[in-house]
Amino acid sequence: MAGKSHPAFKRARLETSKTNRVQRIHAHLFNHKELVCKALEQLESDWAGFCFVKILFCNADKSCSFDRAYCETRRNVQENDADKRRVIWIPDLFSVSTVQGFLDNYEGIGDQLLHKHLTAFEKLAKFLDTISDTNKVLHKQLRDESLEEGQWATIFATHVIRKLAVYSEMIVDSSSSGVTLDSSSSDLAECPCECKTVIKIGDNSMGHENVWHGSVSIVLGPRTASTPVSLDDYGFSEICNSAFDFRSGELEKSQNQYISESIIFAFAMRGRVVPLVAISKTCFKIYMYNRVNDLLYESTTMPLFVESVDGRELNQTSLIFLWMVINQSYFFKGVQTSHVEFNYKANLQDFLGEKRDIYQNHIQIGGLRHVGDRLVKFIAGMNKGKFLRF
Ligand SMILES: [Zn+2]
Known part of the structure; x- marks a missing residue:
C-alpha cells in the first residue's frame, strides 16, 4: 500500500x-x-544604460592600492566613429x-x-x-552633515542592501565601517544608526601584494575566492556575489579606483561576471568585468534619491534596479553574443606583462591589510607608453 x-x-x-x-x-x-x-x-x-570601457594605459602590473590605481580609459560612447557609439540598455543585460x-x-x-x-x-x-520607515531612517541620517562615508556605507548596507538580498551574508570592511567593535567580539558590531542591528565586520581586502589590491566597503555573498570552485563564466551560478564601495563626492572622479576594483573582484570570483556597485550619498553606478571576453561594462550614473514633501526618498526605479543587481544570479542575462561581436575590448592583457599569472591564479580575498604600495614616483597622467623598470 x-x-x-x-x-x-x-x-x-x-x-x-x-x-x-x-x-x-x-x-x-x-x-x-x-x-x-x-x-x-x-x-x-532609455532611463539608464551601460557602455564599454577600453583601457588606454594603466598600472595593473604594479604593486599599488586601489587608491593609487591609474587607468586612462575611453568609453565606446566617446568614439568619433558613430558605429562604435552604441549603448546597452538595461533589458539587454537584466x-x-x-x-x-x-x-x-x-x-x-x-x-x-x-x-x-x-x-x-x-x-x-x-x-x-516598510519602505517609508526605511526612507525615514536614511533621510534622518543624511541630514547629519557630520555623517562619515564609512558610517553611511554601513547604514545603507544594513537598511537596504542586506534586506534586498536572497543571500544576505554580508561583510562590512572594518576600515570603512564607522563603528566601534564590541570588545567581546572582534567581528560583530551594531549599525551606527542605533537601530541595534548586528552586522558582521571583516576584512574585504582583495587583490595581490604585487599588483592592484585594497579593500572595498561591502562584500555580499559567500566567500569562494580562496577555494577554486566550478562556476560558469556567465553569472548563472546559484551563488550571488556583489561588492559595494562607498566614496564621497562625484563617482566620476574615482573611476580609476572603481575599474581596478571591478577587475580584481572579477578575478577573485574566478572569472564570474560580478557587479561592483560604486555608491555615494546621492547616486550609484555599476561596473562589471567579463574576463573571458575582456569586456568592461560601465553603467550611467543613477540617482539614489528623489526629493519629496517628506524629505529624501529612495528613487523607486533605482531601487528596483539595485535589487536586480544585488540578486544578479537570477536576473543577469549574461554577456550577449552581440556584445562579444561588437568587440570593444578592455585590452587588460596588454598591461599585465609578467604579472599575468598572478591575475590568473593568485588573486585572493582577505589577508592584504598589511600590504602597502611598492609604487614609487608614479605621477598619473604624465606617463605615456610603458614604464621604465626601477
Ligand atoms: Zn541602522
Whole structure:
C-alpha cells in the first residue's frame, strides 16, 4: 500500500506547497504592483544604460592600492566613429521581463521560476512593505552633515542592501565601517544608526601584494575566492556575489579606483561576471568585468534619491534596479553574443606583462591589510607608453 512517504505522494505534496508559495508571494508583491510596474517601465526605456570601457594605459602590473590605481580609459560612447557609439540598455543585460511576467501572469510563469527567484520576489515585497520607515531612517541620517562615508556605507548596507538580498551574508570592511567593535567580539558590531542591528565586520581586502589590491566597503555573498570552485563564466551560478564601495563626492572622479576594483573582484570570483556597485550619498553606478571576453561594462550614473514633501526618498526605479543587481544570479542575462561581436575590448592583457599569472591564479580575498604600495614616483597622467623598470 502506498503510504504517505510514497514518492508520488511526496511529489504531489511538494507541488501543492510550491503552488501555494507562488500564489502567496505573487499576492504579496501585487500589493506594490503600481510602484514596481512604473519602475519596470522606466527600466525598459532609455532611463539608464551601460557602455564599454577600453583601457588606454594603466598600472595593473604594479604593486599599488586601489587608491593609487591609474587607468586612462575611453568609453565606446566617446568614439568619433558613430558605429562604435552604441549603448546597452538595461533589458539587454537584466531580465526586466521576468519580473513583469511574474506580476502579469504568475500561473503561466510560476512553474519555471526557481525557488530562489521566488525568494527574491518575496524579499522585494517585504522591503516595499516598510519602505517609508526605511526612507525615514536614511533621510534622518543624511541630514547629519557630520555623517562619515564609512558610517553611511554601513547604514545603507544594513537598511537596504542586506534586506534586498536572497543571500544576505554580508561583510562590512572594518576600515570603512564607522563603528566601534564590541570588545567581546572582534567581528560583530551594531549599525551606527542605533537601530541595534548586528552586522558582521571583516576584512574585504582583495587583490595581490604585487599588483592592484585594497579593500572595498561591502562584500555580499559567500566567500569562494580562496577555494577554486566550478562556476560558469556567465553569472548563472546559484551563488550571488556583489561588492559595494562607498566614496564621497562625484563617482566620476574615482573611476580609476572603481575599474581596478571591478577587475580584481572579477578575478577573485574566478572569472564570474560580478557587479561592483560604486555608491555615494546621492547616486550609484555599476561596473562589471567579463574576463573571458575582456569586456568592461560601465553603467550611467543613477540617482539614489528623489526629493519629496517628506524629505529624501529612495528613487523607486533605482531601487528596483539595485535589487536586480544585488540578486544578479537570477536576473543577469549574461554577456550577449552581440556584445562579444561588437568587440570593444578592455585590452587588460596588454598591461599585465609578467604579472599575468598572478591575475590568473593568485588573486585572493582577505589577508592584504598589511600590504602597502611598492609604487614609487608614479605621477598619473604624465606617463605615456610603458614604464621604465626601477
Ligand atoms: Zn541602522
